[in-house]
Amino acid sequence: MNLKENDEKLIDIRNLTITTSSGQILIKDITLDMEKGEILGVVGESSSGKSLTAKSILNLLPEGLHWEAEKFQVMGLDYLKEDPDKIRSFIGEKIGYIPQNTGNYLHPMIKIKDQIADGYVLYAKESMEEALARAAKLVSAVGIRDTDRLLNSYPWQLSGGMRQRVNIAMALMNKPRMIIADEPTAALDSTVQRQVIDLFKIVNQNHNTSVLMISHDFGLIKYYCERILVVYAGQIMEEADRDELFNNPKHPYTKALIKVIPSLNIKKDERLQEIKGNVPDMRVPVKGCVFKDRCPYRKEICDTEVEDKLINENHYYKCHFDL
Amino acid sequence: MLNYIFKRIIHAAEVLFVVSLITFAVLLWIPGDVAQLILGSDATPEKLEALRISLGLDRAWYLQYWDWLKGLFRLDLGQSYLFGQNVTTLIAQRLPVTLSIAVFSMLIASVTAILLGSLAAIKKNTKTDYFVTGLMQLGSSVPSFWIGMLCIVFFGLKLKIFPITGYVPIEKGFIPYLNSIFLPSFVLAIGEIGMLLRTVRTSMLDSLRQDYMDMAKVKGLPKVTVYLKYALRSAMIAPINVMGIQFAKLVGGTVVIESVFSLPGLGRLILVAVEQRDIMLLQGLVIFITFLVILISLIVDIAVMFLNPRIRVQMEGE
Amino acid sequence: MGKNKMKVNKKYHLLVGGILSFLVLSLCLVSFFYTPYPPNEMNLSDKFISPGDSGKYLLGTDHFGRDILSRIMYGSQSIVIVCLLAVAIGALVGSVLGGVSGIFKGRISSLIMRGIDGLMAFPGILLAMMMVVVVGKGKEGAIVAISIFMVPSFARLVYSLILDSESNLFIKAAKSYGITRRRLLVKHYLPIILPRLITLFTACLGAAIMIETSLSFLGLGVQPPNASWGMMLNEARQNFLQYPYLAIPSGIAISLSVLGFNLLGDGLNELFTKRRS
Numbered sequence: 001m002n003l004k005e006n007d008e009k010l011i012d013i014r015n016l017t018i019t020t021s022s023g024q025i026l027i028k029d030i031t032l033d034m035e036k037g038e039i040l041g042v043v044g045e046s047s048s049g050k051s052l053t054a055k056s057i058l059n060l061l062p063e064g065l066h067w068e069a070e071k072f073q074v075m076g077l078d079y080l081k082e083d084p085d086k087i088r089s090f091i092g093e094k095i096g097y098i099p100q101n102t103g104n105y106l107h108p109m110i111k112i113k114d115q116i117a118d119g120y121v122l123y124a125k126e127s128m129e130e131a132l133a134r135a136a137k138l139v140s141a142v143g144i145r146d147t148d149r150l151l152n153s154y155p156w157q158l159s160g161g162m163r164q165r166v167n168i169a170m171a172l173m174n175k176p177r178m179i180i181a182d183e184p185t186a187a188l189d190s191t192v193q194r195q196v197i198d199l200f201k202i203v204n205q206n207h208n209t210s211v212l213m214i215s216h217d218f219g220l221i222k223y224y225c226e227r228i229l230v231v232y233a234g235q236i237m238e239e240a241d242r243d244e245l246f247n248n249p250k251h252p253y254t255k256a257l258i259k260v261i262p263s264l265n266i267k268k269d270e271r272l273q274e275i276k277g278n279v280p281d282m283r284v285p286v287k288g289c290v291f292k293d294r295c296p297y298r299k300e301i302c303d304t305e306v307e308d309k310l311i312n313e314n315h316y317y318k319c320h321f322d323l
Numbered sequence: 324m325l326n327y328i329f330k331r332i333i334h335a336a337e338v339l340f341v342v343s344l345i346t347f348a349v350l351l352w353i354p355g356d357v358a359q360l361i362l363g364s365d366a367t368p369e370k371l372e373a374l375r376i377s378l379g380l381d382r383a384w385y386l387q388y389w390d391w392l393k394g395l396f397r398l399d400l401g402q403s404y405l406f407g408q409n410v411t412t413l414i415a416q417r418l419p420v421t422l423s424i425a426v427f428s429m430l431i432a433s434v435t436a437i438l439l440g441s442l443a444a445i446k447k448n449t450k451t452d453y454f455v456t457g458l459m460q461l462g463s464s465v466p467s468f469w470i471g472m473l474c475i476v477f478f479g480l481k482l483k484i485f486p487i488t489g490y491v492p493i494e495k496g497f498i499p500y501l502n503s504i505f506l507p508s509f510v511l512a513i514g515e516i517g518m519l520l521r522t523v524r525t526s527m528l529d530s531l532r533q534d535y536m537d538m539a540k541v542k543g544l545p546k547v548t549v550y551l552k553y554a555l556r557s558a559m560i561a562p563i564n565v566m567g568i569q570f571a572k573l574v575g576g577t578v579v580i581e582s583v584f585s586l587p588g589l590g591r592l593i594l595v596a597v598e599q600r601d602i603m604l605l606q607g608l609v610i611f612i613t614f615l616v617i618l619i620s621l622i623v624d625i626a627v628m629f630l631n632p633r634i635r636v637q638m639e640g641e
Numbered sequence: 642m643g644k645n646k647m648k649v650n651k652k653y654h655l656l657v658g659g660i661l662s663f664l665v666l667s668l669c670l671v672s673f674f675y676t677p678y679p680p681n682e683m684n685l686s687d688k689f690i691s692p693g694d695s696g697k698y699l700l701g702t703d704h705f706g707r708d709i710l711s712r713i714m715y716g717s718q719s720i721v722i723v724c725l726l727a728v729a730i731g732a733l734v735g736s737v738l739g740g741v742s743g744i745f746k747g748r749i750s751s752l753i754m755r756g757i758d759g760l761m762a763f764p765g766i767l768l769a770m771m772m773v774v775v776v777g778k779g780k781e782g783a784i785v786a787i788s789i790f791m792v793p794s795f796a797r798l799v800y801s802l803i804l805d806s807e808s809n810l811f812i813k814a815a816k817s818y819g820i821t822r823r824r825l826l827v828k829h830y831l832p833i834i835l836p837r838l839i840t841l842f843t844a845c846l847g848a849a850i851m852i853e854t855s856l857s858f859l860g861l862g863v864q865p866p867n868a869s870w871g872m873m874l875n876e877a878r879q880n881f882l883q884y885p886y887l888a889i890p891s892g893i894a895i896s897l898s899v900l901g902f903n904l905l906g907d908g909l910n911e912l913f914t915k916r917r918s
Contacts (some may be wrong), residue, residue, distance in 0.1 A: 060537050085546075092543010099534065109556050109631070118552075120540035170538075221587040334758075341759025349771050464900035466851060468858050469874060470891035476885050575765015580854050583878075594859060597770050605774065609767055616764045 002072040010034040010178060010210050011057065014071040018052055018234075021064045027052055027234040036177075039200075041225030041242075043218050043257065050214045051100065054180050057212075058097055059087050075177065093123045096171030098181040101164040106155035112166055114152035120173040131173075138169035144197050161188050166171040168196060172203065178210045179203070185220065197224055218257050222246065227314075230254050233290040234316035238317040250309070252295045289319070297321060328625055335621045342613045343395065347388050350602050391606070400607030405599050410607035413592060420490050420588035423500075424580065425573045428508035432515040433566060439516075440523025440562075441555060444531060456524070463517030467576060471510045471583035478506060488585040507584045511576055515569050522560065522565045530558040560627055567623030571616035651902030655908030661901025662843075668714055669721040678708035680715035681866045691886055701886055703876065712868040713890050717781065719869040720898065724849040729782045731791025738794035747786055754800065761793040769852055772817075773861045783862045787849050798841055802834050836913040844906030847899045854895050870895050 009033035018027040027049040034040050042050045056067050057074060072079040077090050099105045107115055116139075117131035124131070136147040142165040145151050155163055164184070171179055179200070185193040197220075203209050215221050221228055228245050230253060232237040238251040242315050249255045289306040299320070307320045394401060400410035443455040479487035485506045491499040530536070531554055541551045580592035589608060596605040642781065666847030684707070692701040701709050740756065742750035769786035776782040806829070820828075856862035865872065870891040877887035 056543050058537075060540065088540065089543045091541055095541070097538070097541045099538065105534045105538045105551055107533075107539075107557070110552070115538075118544060118548070122542075122544065167538075170542075337755060338758050338762050341755055342762050343757055345756075345763075349775055353775055393757070460903065461896075461900065462902055464847070465896040466854055466858075466871075466874075466892070466899070468855065468871075469888065469895065472874065472878065472881060472888050473892070476882065476888075480648040480882060571762075573765075575763075575767050578766060578770070579858065582859060591788070593770060597774050597861065600774060602774075605771065609763070609771060612764060612767060614764055617762055 001256055010036045010038070010075055011133055011212075012071060012073040013057075013069055016053065016056060016067060016069040016072065018049070018056060018061065018067045021066070025234065026065070029069075030231075030234075030236055032229070034178075034210055034212065036205065037210055039211045039213065039225050041206060041221035041228045042212070042214045042230035042231055043216065043221045043228060045186070045216060048231045051182050051230050052234075053231075054182055054212065054214055057097065058091055058180060059084070073228070089123075092119055093174060094177045096174065096179045098164075098168050098171045098184045100181065100183045101160060101167070101186050104155075105167055106163055108154065108156050110154075111151070112155065112158075116151070116166065116170045116173065119170075123174055123291065134173065135169065138172050139166065141199055142168050143192050161192065165192070168199075175207060176209060178212065180212045180214075182275035184213065186217075193220075200224075213254045218260070230257065233286070235290055236316070237291065240315040240317075244315050245260060248311075248315070250311065250315070250323060251319050252292075252297050252323065253291050254317075255323070262293065278284070297323060324628070327628070331621060331624055335617050339617055343392065343610055344388075345608055346613075347391060350606050351384055351387075353511050353600070353602060360631065365469045371561040395610065397554060400611065401603040403601055403604040403607075404597075405595065405604060412602055413604065414589065414608065414611055417587060417589050417592055419492065420504075420586050421574065421577050421581070421590060422590065423493075423504050424508050424511060424586070425570065426511075426576055427504055427564065428512040428515065429570055429573060431509055431512040432519055432569070433562075435512070436516050436519035436523050437555075437559075437562070440520040441527050441550065441558070443520070443524045444527035444558075445550065447528060455520070459517045459520045464512045465513070467510050467514045468583050470513055471507070471580060474506055474510055475584070490586045490588075504586075507580045507586060510583075511573060511580050515573060516541045519565055519569060520561060522562045526561040527558040528553060533557070561630060563623060563627050563630070567620040570619050570623075574612055574616060592623070652763050652908075654904045655912060658901050658904030658906070658908050661897055662905050665717060665898040665901060668722060669717040672714040672718055676708075676711035676714045678711045680711040680868050681707065689695070690767055691884070702874075703887060709887075709890055711872075712873060713894055716868040716870045716873060716891070717894070717898075719863045719867070720850055720853060723783050723853050723863075724787065724846055725782055726848050727787035728842060728845045728854075730784070730793050730839065731788035731845070732795045734788070735792040735795025735797075736799045736838065738792065739799030740803065743797075743800045746909035750800075753796070757793045757796045760789070761797075766790075766852055769856060770861065771858075773856065778861050779864050780862075783853055783856050786856065787852050790852060791845050791849065794841060794845065794888060795838070799834060802829060802837060806830060806833050836909075840906055840909045840913060843902055843909055847906065850895065850902065 011032055013030070013032040015029045015031060016027060017025065017029060019025050030049075030053055032053065042053065044050045052065075054059070055061050056072075059079070061067060069080070074090075075094060077087065079087060079248070082090075106112070113132055113135065116135045117128060120126065120131045121128055126134075132151065135151060139150055141146045143182065144162065144165055150158070150162070151168070155166070158166070164186075165188070168184060171181075180201070182202075185196055188196060200211055200213075201224075204211055213221065213225060222242065225242060227241050228239070229236055230245075230251065232253050238245065238254045240248075244253065246258065249258055288304045289295070289302045292302040295302065301320055305320075306318055308316070308318055309322075310316050376492060398411055400414070402408070402412050403413055406413060438457045439459070446452050462541045475487050478485050486503055489503060491503040493500040536549065539549045544552075574589075577588060578593055580586075581588045582594060583591035589612065589616070593605065593608050595601070596608060684702070703709055703712070707762060709868075732843030740752050742753040769783075769790055772786035772789055773782040776785045853862060854869070854874075857869045858875045860872070860875060863869040863872060865876075873891040874895075877884075877891070880889040
């Protein structure tokens with residue numbers, strides 16, 4: 001956990017908890033800090049709550065879910081106090097979102113050019129021509145050659161990879177101060193993957209844009225992120241700078257993930273076969289450690305309690321033992 | 324996709340054929356002698372026989388049907404014995420009234436249903452939603468002729484805003500015309516809003532759940548844009564289909580409404596034909612109205628295809 | 642939280658619909674044994690008495706001095722009998738037609754379904770009016786007219802349900818065991834079809850009441866002096882500009898009974914859908 005007190009934080013969330021209407025806890029006490037210009041990676045298996053965390057920042061929690069937190073500030077804007085309309089336009093202006101590619105994030109009945117540019121026209125107060133010129137530039141930056149044809153297409157005329165590149169270009173339209181990317185490269189082949197990630201790095205360096213990247217792909221996160229959060233069953237298991245995390249992993253789950261890396265290709269929606277057992281059923285509150293059922297080091301104490309440990313101000317993990 | 328249009332037209336033609344067969348068969352079974360009906364009870368047997376032959380009633384039913392069918396292709400629906408005029412002429416005289424009411428009430432119903440249905444979907448499970456859906460339930464349970472009578476008393480007699488009865492053709496001025504058809508159209512629309520509103524609400528709810536709505540929100544677009552540009556666009560396909568079906572029901576519904584407001588439209592003509600057992604007139608009216616309805620639903624189907632760009636572009640590719 | 646509210650809403654459909662339908666049915670039953678006055682008894686000295694004017698007539702009297710309450714009660718008989726019977730006949734014929742074309746397929750099926758498509762193409766009460774010409778005005782005409790109107794919905798429902806359940810694994814398995822057709826129908830198709838039939842039946846009752854009252858409003862249904870709600874409204878037309886109260890009770894009676902069966906249909910639909918999922 002990053003304990004530096006600093007008002008200039010990009011994201012300052014304390015003890016975020018997300019529950020369903022029936023009281024099921026999906027995310028418990030997640031604390032998230034981000035500095036300006038930082039690239040933060042969140043890694044975990046699917047349904048570990050990593051996407052939900054991102055969606056709470058984007059004010060997109062699905063209906064029926066409820067969040068609460070001790071503190072929830074993004075770029076100084078207090079989500080706990082601010083009016084929803086203000087939050088909405090704030091997000092539109094300052095944050096770019098690259099969604100998981102599995103969904104239909106582009107409207108099937110609207111041409112690309114009419115949906116890629118509307119946010120930009122609104123917030124940059126530019127003309128439509130100017131917006132389309134910018135869109136063409138960004139679209140070619142993510143590796144699309146025939147930009148004219150692409151902009152005049154409907155989403156369903158494009159392949160999954162093409163659509164995802166449109167999403168990425170769309171997120172960059174407003175020169176956002178922060179990008180939230182949820183499995184941004186899942187549908188792309190490895191060449192384009194590299195191209196896109198390099199583009200993120202360029203944007204990050206040139207405009208000091210922060211990136212919050214969510215992935216199940218530990219290899220990608222390792223290559224790309226400066227600081228990493230390991231999430232499991234709605235809780236943070238371990239948090240550290242990249243090199244620290246890989247040289248000195250403390251939590252059994254992190255260790256297991258690192259061991260799995262060489263295969264590098266965890267398929268989405270598939271639990272990690274290499275780690276025995278399942279993500280616990282979150283409808284029943286878990287006593288003690290949430291990872292205990294799959295943990296090779298399980299002791300009796302894990303059934304009743306779990307300990308937060310801080311090795312130094314940049315390295316946190318949630319386990320009794322010092323392995 | 325042209326293939327689809329072709330199939331759809333073939334289907335419509337089939338249905339029309341079945342409809343003509345049913346209409347003809349049903350009215351063939353009518354008890355009593357048509358010649359007797361026309362000439363009255365004091366006609367001599369010779370005269371009756373002569374009329375039967377001239378009407379072709381002595382021939383086999385399929386020959387009669389064939390003749391009638393051939394007439395249909397020439398837009399000749401036969402003679403009304405009651406009016407002594409061509410059925411086609413009678414229809415042409417009264418069509419503007421019925422069509423005005425049907426189109427106008429469809430307009431009222433669509434606009435109301437789209438507005439209120441979207442509102443109910445956006446405010447799902449709130450008091451607004453319950454109020455709107457409850458009102459719609461009530462609206463589709465109240466018989467139009469009763470509402471019509473109440474409206475005549477309230478708007479016509481108490482407030483004196485609208486004329487109570489009668490029809491003013493559009494040639495005599497647009498405002499008087501509008502005045503004369505507004506109340507009947509409005510009353511007819513009340514019964515139609517319910518089902519349409521339900522469809523709009525359901526498909527709007529579905530559309531609001533889509534991922535692209537998330538994206539529109541994240542882009543910080545104003546609510547109006549989000550709902551109008553993104554949500555309503557994909558939510559309109561199912562309601563347009565329903566509108567086609569509704570229109571058919573509406574044309575039938577004018578029978579009652581025209582009776583309440585004493586309007587000289589097709590509905591009144593049907594009622595007269597039924598009461599006086601003017602078979603040729605009834606046959607002609609039924610086949611004409613049904614043809615109109617089938618044609619409209621065909622057009623709506625094809626229109627929906629064109630509205631849905633996915634299908635449209637596939638078609639261009641062919 | 643949203644979910645709980647939805648549940649309340651569903652129960653409310655079933656409850657209100659049930660109560661209203663029950664009221665209509667009991668009104669009909671009571672009218673067989675008791676009405677305040679004989680429904681067709683004219684009393685010209687007591688005509689056009691407004692509901693409040695005399696203690697004798699709760700809902701007032703009409704242009705012949707007949708007691709409106711008694712006529713409303715008596716009129717419920719024609720609604721209940723005509724509509725129940727008509728929908729039952731329509732349901733039976735429709736289900737048989739749909740069932741036959743679903744099970745036998747081939748030529749018979751396409752012939753029947755074409756006919757159904759044709760029937761469905763007739764707009765509104767046009768078909769009903771045509772049947773009235775054939776059968777004649779009155780109860781019988783109304784029953785035939787309404788039942789024909791109901792045939793397509795039932796035929797289509799049964800047909801599509803059978804086609805859907807063809808792909809059902811249970812039924813595939815049962816067929817491979819060489820089960821007889823009758824057992825197949827009773828043990829496997831019926832449990833799928835019956836709830837949907839009941840739902841459609843209830844919903845159709847609402848529509849049937851609409852048609853019946855429309856027909857009798859147009860003077861094509863139940864004939865005078867017998868009372869029916871639609872005809873009472875028709876009779877009220879001559880005098881309701883002076884005596885608006887004439888048009889109130891029968892209008893409310895029609896609206897509430899249609900609303901009742903519609904709500905009950907919705908409620909049943911939601912109930913069965915929930916159970917299936």
